[in-house]
Amino acid sequence: xxxxxxxxxxxxxxxxxxxxxxxxxxxxxxxxxxxxxxxxxxxxxxxxxxxxxxxxxxxxxxxxxxxxxxxxxxxxxxxxxxxxxxxxxxxxxxxxxxxxxxxxxxxxxxxxxxxxxxxxxxxxxxxxxxxxxxxxxxxxxxxxxxxxxxxxxxxxxxxxxxxxxxxxxxxxxxxxxxxxxxxxxxxxxxxxxxxxxxxxxxxxxxxxxxxxxxxxxxxxxxxxxxxxxxxxxxxxxxxxxxxxxxxxxxxxxxxxxxxxx
Amino acid sequence: xxxxxxxxxxxxxxxxxxxxxxxxxxxxxxxxxxxxxxxxxxxxxxxxxxxxxxxxxxxxxxxxxxxxxxxxxxx
Numbered sequence: 001x002x003x004x005x006x007x008x009x010x011x012x013x014x015x016x017x018x019x020x021x022x023x024x025x026x027x028x029x030x031x032x033x034x035x036x037x038x039x040x041x042x043x044x045x046x047x048x049x050x051x052x053x054x055x056x057x058x059x060x061x062x063x064x065x066x067x068x069x070x071x072x073x074x075x076x077x078x079x080x081x082x083x084x085x086x087x088x089x090x091x092x093x094x095x096x097x098x099x100x101x102x103x104x105x106x107x108x109x110x111x112x113x114x115x116x117x118x119x120x121x122x123x124x125x126x127x128x129x130x131x132x133x134x135x136x137x138x139x140x141x142x143x144x145x146x147x148x149x150x151x152x153x154x155x156x157x158x159x160x161x162x163x164x165x166x167x168x169x170x171x172x173x174x175x176x177x178x179x180x181x182x183x184x185x186x187x188x189x190x191x192x193x194x195x196x197x198x199x200x201x202x203x204x205x206x207x208x209x210x211x212x213x214x215x216x217x218x219x220x221x222x223x224x225x226x227x228x229x230x231x232x233x234x235x236x237x238x239x240x241x242x243x244x245x246x247x248x249x250x251x252x253x254x255x256x257x258x259x260x261x
Numbered sequence: 262x263x264x265x266x267x268x269x270x271x272x273x274x275x276x277x278x279x280x281x282x283x284x285x286x287x288x289x290x291x292x293x294x295x296x297x298x299x300x301x302x303x304x305x306x307x308x309x310x311x312x313x314x315x316x317x318x319x320x321x322x323x324x325x326x327x328x329x330x331x332x333x334x335x336x
Contacts, residue, residue, distance in 0.1 A: 182320055185327065186323060190323060192330075241312070252313070
């Protein structure tokens with residue numbers, strides 16, 4: 001029957017592998033992994049992209065127009081959801097958005113053709129969870145710093161009857177505390193699911209080519225390959241949408257902390 | 262029933278949740294499009310709300326996926 005070499009482990013792409021030696025810190029081994037490498041690649045590309053576009057010329061060229069497109073997009077989103085105070089938090093949300101976007105897109109690069117396998121850093125909850133916790137702690141710090149203990153009125157929606165308070169406050173509290181979890185989980189699962197789907201489809205392509213049938217195998221391969229191209233385009237869209245959703249939700253949560261509600 | 266078989270059946274049932282959340286996501290965008298075609302001038306200002314609804318509906322489908330993955334690989 002079919003050749004055994006067609007068997008592909010779709011989870012292998014998410015394996016964090018150490019690259020080169022590390023050092024020990026407090027009993028923990030600190031290693032430079034492929035996850036760290038591709039995060040660094042994303043950061044370097046982001047730096048090059050930003051520095052190349054920050055020219056301040058009156059009539060922007062193509063590159064500068066691209067960078068300005070991103071900056072105006074985020075800053076208009078911030079003023080729309082927070083108001084004039086949103087400008088204070090624009091740098092944070094902008095770096096968050098661009099970093100997640102570049103991590104997602106770098107993970108989609110078809111460099112496997114050259115034997116270089118890109119790693120999607122955002123497909124691990126260890127990475128997205130830290131980003132989500134960062135956003136959440138900014139919300140907490142800003143909220144308590146601006147409003148003091150009055151920040152707890154966030155858990156009491158306006159016009160709640162007194163009798164409903166024992167029910168409403170726990171629900172609001174839970175929905176507030178679950179935010180970093182849902183924020184990190186959404187990004188990590190969306191990236192994981194997409195890459196998993198691509199690898200499963202690619203195993204169909206390879207399995208179809210190795211199959212011992214006359215022509216049925218190649219038809220399966222061709223159909224799977226066509227579907228793969230479509231799903232890759234969809235994944236590019238998802239990479240952008242997930243970065244946008246992360247930034248949008250962060251701006252909404254910061255809005256809760258700045259303006260209460 | 263074999264425990265392994267029960268796990269796989271549970272993972273399959275969790276996939277139903279992903280499909281149902283597809284209904285939710287589709288509903289979000291279809292309702293937006295309906296409203297946007299009636300009043301195109303107001304559509305651009307509502308894009309943020311569109312994506313909040315999308316994110317909330319999508320999260321539940323992703324949670325179903327997580328349940329399936331946990332059942333297969335962790336439990």
